[in-house]
Structure formats: C-alpha cells, structure tokens
Amino acid sequence: MSSEERFDAVVLGGGLLGCFAARHLTSYKLRCALVEAREDVCTGISRGNSAIVYTGCDNKSGTLKARLCVQANRTFEALCAQLGVPFVRRGSLLVSYGPRGDQVVRRKYRQGRDNGVENLEILTGAQAEAMEPGLAPGISCALLAPGTGVTDPWALCFAACENAQANGCRVWRNAPVTALAREGANWIVTAGPHTLRAGAVLNCCGLNAHRVQELCTSPAVRVIPDRADYLVLDQPAGPFVRHVIFQEPEQKGKGLTLVPTTDGKLLLGPSEQPGGEASDRAVTAQGLDFLRSRAARVVPGLDLSQVIRAFGAVRPNPFHVRREGEGWVPEERGIHSFAIEHPHPGLWSLIGIKTPGLTCADALGAMLAGEAAAYLGKDAPNPEFDPCRTPPPRxxxxxxxxxxxxxxxxxxxxxxxxxxxxxxxxxxxxxxxxxxxxxxxxxxxxxxxxxxxxxxxxxxxxxxxxxxxxxxxxxxxxxxxxxxxxxxxxxxxx
Ligand SMILES: Cc1cc2nc3c(=O)[nH]c(=O)nc-3n(C[C@H](O)[C@H](O)[C@H](O)COP(=O)(O)OP(=O)(O)OC[C@H]3O[C@@H](n4cnc5c(N)ncnc54)[C@H](O)[C@@H]3O)c2cc1C
CATH class of the missing domain: 1.10.10.1100 (BFD-like [2Fe-2S]-binding domain)
Structure with a gap:
C-alpha cells in the first residue's frame, strides 16, 4: 500500500537517536513521522553496545558531547522512570596498572571536573582493590566515578518509539529512504512505498547516515566502520564486579571493560577490530581471543565457563574525508564532538554518533527537535504531550x-x-x-x-x-x- 502524506517533520532511522528525536518532536504541536528501513526499530548500532550511561569524564571539555553527556547523566533516572526502563547507578572504576594508565586517570579526573562531573575521586591501588577484590592485584591508581550507570538500551529505544507513537508520531517500518529532494520549502522523502512531504527532516540513519545525506548533498563527514566483539556471562558471574570497570592498558590500544548489566549478567568488551561493513554483525576470532586473554590478566578469578553468548557490533567512526579518485580518504583531523551536519535549511544529519550516543540520545533528540520546531516556526509546546509510557507487565x-x-x-x-x-x-x-x-x-x-x-x-x-x-x-x-x-x-x- 502506498501513501503520500504531508508532515511538519520526518525522522529517518529508528535507532536510539531517531526514536528520541521523534519523541521530542511530539512535545511540540507538530505532525511528525519516523521511517525505518528494517522490519523493526532498534536493529542498528543501538542493538549492540555496552549499555553504559557515561558521566562525561571521557569527552573533550567545551564540546557539545561533553555538555550533553554530563547533563544527560544527571537526568537519566528521571528519564528511565518516565519511560519504565531499567537503570542502575553502579558507579565506575577506571583502573590503571602503571605510569601510562596513571596519566590517563589523572587526565580524565581533571577533564571530568572541568566538564562539571561531580564526586570524582582518585583512589589508591589498595582502595580500588578493596572495593573490587576480583581485580588482579597491582592496581596503581583508579578513578572512581559514582555517577556512571547502566541501562537496557533495547528497552530504552523501544520505550522512546512507543512514547513518540503514543503522542501522535506515525511510525513506518520496512520503509528504507531511497530519495530525498528539496521542492520549494518542502523536503520530499521517498521511503519504501511512502512519499512524505515535510518542512524538516532529521536524518538519524546511523551507519548509513552519510549515504542518506548523499541523496541530496555530499556530507563533509563519513562513517568508516570497525567491529567490536562482546562476551556475555550468565548471572552467577554478574556480581563478580560491583562497578563498571574500565581497565586502562599500559600499551596504546584497547583495555577491558566489564559491565554488570541491569539483568544481573556480566558483559565483557568491546574489542576493537579493524574493518567491517554496516551489516556485518559476525564476531571475530581475534576479538574474542583478545577479550579472553585480557580477562585472564585483569580478572583472573572470573569463570569464563559462564560465557553464554558472544555478539558482534559495528562502530560508526566518523571521519572528515577528501575525495581521491573514486574513493574517500579519511583526514587526520579528529572529531571530538557529535558530527551534526545542517547542509540545507530544514535538514539535519547525525553522522556516526558513537559513544556516548546512548547516554545522550534523549538530550540530542531534545536539541534537534527544538531546532526543527524553531525553524518551522512551530515551537509552541504540545499541551497534550505525555512524557510517560506504561511499560508492559513483567x-x-x-x-x-x-x-x-x-x-x-x-x-x-x-x-x-x-x-x-x-x-x-x-x-x-x-x-x-x-x-x-x-x-x-x-x-x-x-x-x-x-x-x-x-x-x-x-x-x-x-x-x-x-x-x-x-x-x-x-x-x-x-x-x-x-x-x-x-x-x-x-x-x-x-
Ligand atoms: C560497540 C559500541 C558500544 C557502545 N557503547 C555505548 C555505551 O556504553 N554508552 C553510550 O552512551 N553509547 C554507546 N555507544 C554508542 C551508541 O550505541 C550509539 O551512539 C547509538 O546507538 C547510535 O544510534 P543511532 O540511532 O545513531 O544509530 P542506529 O541504532 O544504527 O539507528 C539507525 C537506524 O537507521 C536505519 N536506517 C539506515 N538506513 C536507512 C534508510 N536508508 N532509511 C531508513 N532507515 C535507515 C537503520 O536500520 C537503523 O535502525 C556504543 C556504540 C558502539 C558501536
């Protein structure tokens, strides 16, 4: 069945960012819709991540990323209470085993304080070991961030989508965007069998966002993905650590992260493996070997026979790029904040939103929806907007x-x-x-x-x-x- 409808704003992509943008659009008096390529929402990057609600210590001071992360962390309990989503403030320890790691601990402490993160503390190795006896001895120092939390990313994404729908947002699944064109003051979006006209378009297509923007204009930033592997340990292993643990390695590269999840399991990962396609969710043997060998060093008493699942994820690394021949070459210059392009009036593209995108999804959604509503000249609040969602019985x-x-x-x-x-x-x-x-x-x-x-x-x-x-x-x-x-x-x- 085909349709052709007029909306004020249309969101492209039903991951965390798209669903929260849609939720916030409905807080204004706007007619809005969300189109998702796949058969369901939450099937992209949002489906496989570490589930951590970060405090903002890791983000460069003065960036939008740092500001939104600190703000989002503070209000995460309230958000999860509104949406009926699990959230536990476990706190985190960034542990170091030597001078290089110590420098990182001190740098993140200073950066966190500059960003406004509260209650940060540098612990001695002995203090950290007393708090987490399962960690290998020899910790030289640790950064305690009591504000770090864990949530259920799937529940969060579905809840945002359901809340947007309950407040009047139309949601179409199986509706891949294949054309995006400007016609007068309108955008014409072709999504599966649907043609939508809208004054504003929010492109939240994750790993595909640069390609979707390319349908109307070339993006300055493109996604060059790499892969991540995780191991999940069953509930008996869940309490092995009480905090989220970030191990800072002495050599450059990735350390081990341990996440006691909201449902009592233990998540190990992510690894960092080069390459990968947007659709490639397979685990890599190298990544799993890395996780096992790191675990043997950092948490030697952890019973890895409790592993019940391994899964792969894809990182949407954003890069400034330049054309070389037929291809794109990434520029050296790093991207420290969220890459949000606004190439034409009424079009916003979120390209390669990495960590802490889960933490900031609601805050980013609010920001983008506010900008779109102001652009449309319709920023009066919707008096019927209800931010709460009734979760299903459990x-x-x-x-x-x-x-x-x-x-x-x-x-x-x-x-x-x-x-x-x-x-x-x-x-x-x-x-x-x-x-x-x-x-x-x-x-x-x-x-x-x-x-x-x-x-x-x-x-x-x-x-x-x-x-x-x-x-x-x-x-x-x-x-x-x-x-x-x-x-x-x-x-x-x-
Ligand atoms: C390994 C890993 C670990 C992470 N851990 C954390 C963490 O612990 N804490 C944290 O805060 N953040 C974390 N993040 C970041 C967070 O997961 C992401 O920022 C967030 O999920 C990105 O959501 P998204 O909506 O941009 O993308 P997606 O979830 O990928 O959503 C994009 C959607 O667009 C759809 N789409 C694509 N093309 C089209 C099209 N043509 N038409 C219509 N729809 C289309 C896709 O099907 C998809 O559903 C992690 C990320 C990774 C990769």
Missing part, C-alpha cells in the same frame, strides 16, 4: 499476590515460555502487539532466549506465537529479519 518482578491477580486477569501471564529468564506467553503476545515481528524482536523486548539455554527451549514456542499472531507461515518467521530464516534448507526437507 510478572517476574511482581510479588506473589500481584502476579496471581495478573494471571487471573489474563491466564497467558501464567504460562512460562522461557524458563531461563522466566518470561511468560502474555509478555510475548504483548511484545508482538507492540511491534515485534522476529524472534530477536521478541527477545529484545522481553528477554526470551537471553538466558543460559539461549533459546533452545523456547524458540519454537516463540516462533509458533509469532506465526499465529502475525498470520505468517512458520517458514516466513525469521530470527532477525530478511536473510535469517529459522526454518529452511535441510530442516525444511525434514
């Missing part, structure tokens, strides 16, 4: 009487489908109602398949529910969108 978080009442009202909440994570049929049906169309779409919303058995127990039941609820044949249900069939090939013959 029986496992309820006490017994509340869980019993929920099951009485809807028996599907009494049928456990994923035993590892205690997820019920009622939650899966609600996830599908809220937009999940793949096995991973359900997983990211309710946690099926995230536990020790990684879905061997529940995948067929989730597939059955997706097939029934969406009116698809089981052969059409996919793991994670096109090219990832669950049934087929030899299994199909069986």
């Amino acid at each position: 029986p496992r978080d309820l006490d017994l009487p509340a869980r019993r009442a929920l099951v009485q009202a809807n028996p599907a909440y009494g049928r456990v489908v994923c035993r590892c994570e205690d997820v019920t049929e009622g939650e899966i049906l609600e996830a599908i109602r809220r937009g999940a169309v793949t096995l991973d779409g359900v997983k990211r919303r309710v946690g099926t398949g995230l536990g020790r058995c990684q879905g061997s127990w529940c995948a067929d039941r989730v597939l059955e529910l997706l097939s029934r609820e969406l009116g698809l044949s089981p052969w059409e249900v996919t793991q994670d969108g096109p090219g990832s069939p669950l049934l087929g090939g030899e299994r199909r013959d069986l």
